[in-house]
Amino acid sequence: MTIQMNQLHQSESISDIITGMEKSALDRWYRGDPSGYLEIYADDIVYFDPFSDRRIEGLDQLTEIYESIRGELFVERYELLNPKVQAVENMAVLTFNLVAQSEKPNDRWNCTEVYLRDNQNRWKIIQTHWSFTTPELR
């Protein structure tokens, strides 16, 4: 019983840590600063977004893409809806919907992040998947 409660507690902590990391990175992202994400991406991250014609492989490739839009993306307000973390000891998946208040009429996103805890107890993102919510309506 004690073990169960400890596991639950630990799992709640992971959820708080991961969600907090994501929000911090997003806050910077929407102020034109991609470094919030770049600093927490693992070297071997894999990445999907609606603009690439295949999976992006690795931090070098993703850095190049992110640096090309540094200082260009600004969103005053966004809502991160229903963040959910499913975790084991050293891996966690965070999913959420996001609504950005931007010039686009339907700036809505689905997002899946997978975090891995490394041997120095640091959580890093190893997989990112951004997609449009109902892309036909854009």
Add this chain to the structure above:
Amino acid sequence: MTIQMNQLHQSESISDIITGMEKSALDRWYRGDPSGYLEIYADDIVYFDPFSDRRIEGLDQLTEIYESIRGELFVERYELLNPKVQAVENMAVLTFNLVAQSEKPNDRWNCTEVYLRDNQNRWKIIQTHWSFTTPELR
């Protein structure tokens, strides 16, 4: 060193198991049979696709959606491109691109699956994210 090799071996096994499970489920999916996936979804699966206006929560909700298209989707050939598995002992993330040869001119997908091993040593999908590759080109 022995431990490292065992870990590597185990990790390769996980990759084979997960990729095999996904291909079996996809083969049935493209013959109009959603049960291949439904049988390997965890009860608390979370799910994104381009047709839903938010994250789908749980097997009951997803079963309802899948049953509504049973027997309606047929694709003769598809290519699963560059499947990659990133795993720890009891959780694994599988990512791939998929190209289906269907009546649609650009039936291309990004996919992220997260598998969790339960206490009976069965891998189940706890998170699915399907999105269109380059939706603007559809």
